Every structure is written in C-alpha cells, then in structure tokens.
Amino acid sequence: MKLLVMSHAADRTGAPRSALLLAREWVAMGLDVEILLRRDGVLRPEFEAVAPTAIYRRRAEIGLADAASILRDYDAGMALKCLRNPDRPYCLSRAGRRDAGALAERYRAWGAQAVYANTSHCADMIEQLGLDLPVLTHVREMAPSLRALDRRRREYLLKGDGPVLAVSGRGRADLAALGVAPSRLGVEPPAAEVPDLAALARQAGRVEQEFGLAPGDRLIVGAGTVGPRKGPDLFIEAMKRALEKPPVAGRVAGLWLGEGEWLDDCRSRIAGAGLDAAISFPGAVPDLAPVLHRADLLLCTSREDPYPRVVIEAALAGTPSIAFAATGGAEEFITQFDAGWLVPAFDVDAMAAAIGTALERPRGCDAGLAARVAAERSVDRSARRIFERLQTLTGEANATLADS
Template structure:
C-alpha cells in the first residue's frame, strides 16, 4: 500500500514521535511511504532516514507580491494576515509555492492509496495538495484546541477526512458532540509507545544520577510531573497538589516533587514555591535528555492536565511501571487508569484531593510495578497499532474505490 503521511511538525513532542514510530512500523510491514512535514525540526533527520521526506514550509520569505498572490488565491483578509505573520497556514511565499507545486505533481504521479494526517493541524497541506485520495486523520487534540484552529484549516479537516482516528474516548466524545462527526467515521486508536529492555536497563542504572541531580537520599520519595509548562498541562495544579501532600507527609525520608520540562510558566511557578517556602521540595529541573531514569526512580507520576487527549507521559509512566494520578475529566489519561488499573483518578480537577491521594498511593520503599508495565505495554504496542491502522486504511481505500468518483478536493 502507498501511504502519504503528513506530520504537522518534526519537534520532539508526542504527535511527531508517534508518527515517526508508526512510519517505521508500516515500512516493516511492507508498505511504501512518502512523508510531508509541515515544518522541519529536531526529528527531521530521523524522518528522512525512515522514508522519502519533504518539507512543506521551508522559506520564511513572504513579500508584498506574495501577499497579492495570496489575495487572488484566497481573499484579501488572509493576505493581510500573511504579510503580518508569514508563518500562518496557507501563507506560502514564492519559493515555497514553486517547491510545493513540484511536490504536488510528484505526489500525484506517485498515486498514494491513502493520506494519513497525524493531527487536525494538517488541513492546509491537504488543501494545497488537492488530491482525490481518501484521508484518515489521527486526532490528538481535544475540542478546545480543535476549535482554536483557523476556520479555513478546520473546515478542510472536518469536511475532507473520511475516517477519524481518536487518541482517546475523550477525543471521540468531543468530535461527536462538538463537531457532529458521525459515529461511523470515528475509531479510537491510542498513541503507541515503544520502550526497549535496553532503555529500561539504562534508566535503572541511572537512578543514582537522578539522586545526585535532585539531591535525593535513598529513603526519599520522588513524585514526577512532566511536559511543557503551559496552563493546559496544569503545572500550577501540580504545585497545589504538592503543597497538600507535603503538609500531610510524615513518612520516612523527604517527599520531593519534580516537574521535568520548560515553558512560559517557569518563573511564576518558581516564585510560587519560593513564597510558600517549599522550593527545596518542589523542583523544576528543566528538560531532561533521559527522563526514563527519573520515572523509574519515582513513586508516582501526576498528570495534572486540564485538557490532554492522551498524554504520552502517562503511557510512558505506565510502561515504566509507575502508577499515575490524573483528573477524571482531563482527557485520555483517564482511559489509561481505567483500562489498565494504572493508578487513581481524581474528580473535579481537585488538586488538593490529588495531594491527599499521593500518600495513599505511594511509599518511600515502593518497587516498580512490572505487572503494570506489561499491561500498558501490551495495550500500546506500536506493531499491533500499525497493523490495526493499516487494516483501517485498506478498508477506507476500498470503500472509496467502490464509490468512485471519490469526493473532489475543493479549494478553500
């Protein structure tokens, strides 16, 4: 099968990592891939080593003549927005337009059987390619994030997608209720994650390094949070939960909370913990190149997201044998906890209740739960996921061929 994969980015974040793993698995199953990256990034070289890869947006140049061209192709308002902010969707300068025109013809000559878009953010690429090919979109966003898309790209994604793969039941619910997507076009397919035995061994061997980095003693209990320090991820709720847990802690050793990640809220959060007098117990050590060692040292991982379709951090925690505390209405982490008995769920985004549950879930001497690791690993196996997705591709392509002519791509 010829699969055109469109990834919205090549950053070292959840969706691009999952798409890269999926591409490798599909190739191992004998399928032919071509990849388009909306923009290049840290994982770009890994994509290029996997399959023929093209960069959609490669030139930052966009001048007044490009604005005029955009006004003629779309409308004057978009042209004004592009001149002010050339990085917007649909804002292609002359060099990018020339390159994407050649790429479009190359893809048409290649004749893909299916287009796989790794998020809802790929609608502009789908529009510009203008192919009469069935489309499967993997939705890794919840309702509020989808609604925040520009109207043109949102319309493209919703109208041209033949089947939506939903990262979690929460995502499926949002698509059904908020966007009126029929049930027949919805399937749940959670992110797949692969952690090798070698990675586990390296993580275990580095536990002492974690102690040194965070200034922990062997009897101390470590609780982890991870991700970008942005409001959606709820790091402020992590701090609030930590305050409650620290007030209640009376066990052996210290209770230490550490958030792995960086972002816009870093300084405010450090100020908050300083004002509370807990800066030695609530740490923000930044992004870590080898986070698995921190997870294996931890007694629990807190998923404090207010909105998160299925955080990769939660899956990795479970695969590493570490229980998860998450909010019941925060997104896909609830699927993990319910489906794999992976920890505790807290109602109503009650951070204080989460803090109280910390003491019930962990002890300073707890060992890694290898049975939890096996359960979560089986449920998020990349090879099994790729096989299910390819089977869906074949079904969607077959249905489209039986009902030819397929829906015609229309210019937005």
C-alpha cells in the same frame, strides 16, 4: 503500500513523537514510507533516520506580492491576516507555493497511495498539495482546540469523507459534536515504546545523580509543555500541600520535565514558596523512560488532554499515575488498566491526599501494570491496527505485509 506520513511539527511533544514511532514501525513492517513535516524541529534528524523527510514550511515570509496572490485565491481578510502573521495555515508565499508544487510532483512520481495525517493541523498541507489521495486523519485534540481551529481547517475536517480517528472516547464525542459524521469516526489511543524494565533499573543511579536524588528519596514526576494546558501550576500546588504534611518519612522530591512559556514563572513560584530543595523544573530531557521508572508516581495535572502519552509511558515503566477526572483520556486509561488514582478535577487537596495514599505502597516497579499496558498500547499493536484501516481505505484489504 506507499504511505505519506504527515506531522504538523518536529518538536518533542506528544503528537510528533507519535508520528515518529508509528512511521518507524511501519517501515519495520515493510511499508514504503515518506514523511512531511509542516515545521522543522529538534526531532527532524530522528525522522530522517526513519524515512525520506521533507519540510513543508521552510520560510514564513509574506510580502505584498504574495498577499496579492492570497487575495486572489481567498479574500482580503485572509491576505491581511497573512501579512500580520505569515506562519498562519494557508499563508504561503509564492516561493512557498512553488515548494509545495515541487513536493506534490515528488509524491506523485513516487506513487504515494495514502496519507496518514497525524493531527487535524495537517489539513492545509493536504489541501495545498492536492494529491487526491485517500487520507486517514488522527485527531489528537479535544473540543477547546477543535473550536479554535481556523475556519478552513475545520471545514476540511467536516466536509471530508475519509476516516477520522480520535485518541479517546471523549475525543470522539467532541468530534461528533463538532459535526463530523459518526460513521467516519473511530478511536485509536496513543501508543508508546515498550521499554526493557531491567535496562531502566540499571539507569536509576544515573537518574539520581543527574537530579540530585538519594537512593531512598521518593520521586514524584510531572511532564509536558510548561504552559496552562498541562497544569504545571497545579503540580506545584499539589506538591506544596502534600509536603506541608509529609506523607512518608524521608525526602519527597517533585520534578517536572519539559519546557514552555511558563517555565520561568513556575521556577519563580517555587522559589517564592521556599520549595527549591523539594521541587525543580530543570527543563526537557531526551529520554523520559528512565526517570519515570525511578519515579514512585506520575502526576498528570492537565486541564484538558485528549490522551496524555506520559501516563502510558509511566505505566510501561511500571509507575502509576494520579490524574484529574473528567479532563480527557487519562481517566479512560487509568480506569481501563487500573493504572493509578483519579481525583476530582483541579482539586489539589484531593491530589495531595492521593499522593499520601500512593506513597504508602512499597517502592518498586509494578511489572504487572507494565505488562497490562504493553499488551494494548505498544507501538507495534497500534501501527498494525492503523495499517488495517489504511488497507481498507486504499482497497488493499487483502494485501499482505510482504506485498506492501
């Protein structure tokens, strides 16, 4: 099978990382893969190492002549919006349209048979290329993000007849409420690489040195984009309240890994509370697994998150999580795999109490948790389940991997 994998970005966030891991696994399975990224980013070299990779939006510039073309194809309101913000979806300059046309010809000449669209944000690429191929869309958004989609992307999602995968039961319900036909909907949660637990254990000293930890320190980790959706402020508040009455003897350290618009504000909040020695926001790291393995606990403080990959990665590293109930897929994951504790949504006092309960457990990797999650949430299993759907979609249900 010749499969075009699309991702809306190449940054180090959950959806692009999922696309990268799935593409890598499909290549290992014998599929012929090419990759199209809507925007460039730090992960582009890793995508390029997997398969031929192209960038859809190399430049976001709209001039008056470009706006005239947009006016002709859409309407005056769209042309004005594109002039104000050239990076909006569907806002392509004439040069950008030529680039898109060249990409379309490239994929036709290659013989692409299907498209795997890694999020609903790929819709403008699909429509502009006009390849007339079967598309499997993997939606990694919940109701607030789906409602915020621009009208054309939302209409594309609703009017299509191709299969749509949500990442959680909650996400599937949100898509059905939006108007996507239930017959089109399925669920495929995110997946993650299964690490070598012994290799992670050997990196504990390096992690301690990098983040100023002593061997006996208890470590609580949060991770993700430092912005309102992931709740880094709630992480700080829960840690602050837990530290007011230390749950165990010795040092308890909080560490949030990630970058984003709230990073400076979070650092200022920590400094203002006099917690610099206990809580730190050092930024992003290229490899989270060794830190998660060294951690005693992951706090998932998202206000809404369809299915946070980090709870999967933590469990595969042998580390349980505490998450807010009724905020998305974390609740489904923790319940299904007995992977930690749930507390009422946004109740930082309850989360602080759960931290105390969690730290009463003996330190060490929970290999049983890692094994339970590896059996269902590994990249190879997820890639094969999605491949089976693609085979059905393209009418190749009887094809073997070797024939692909």
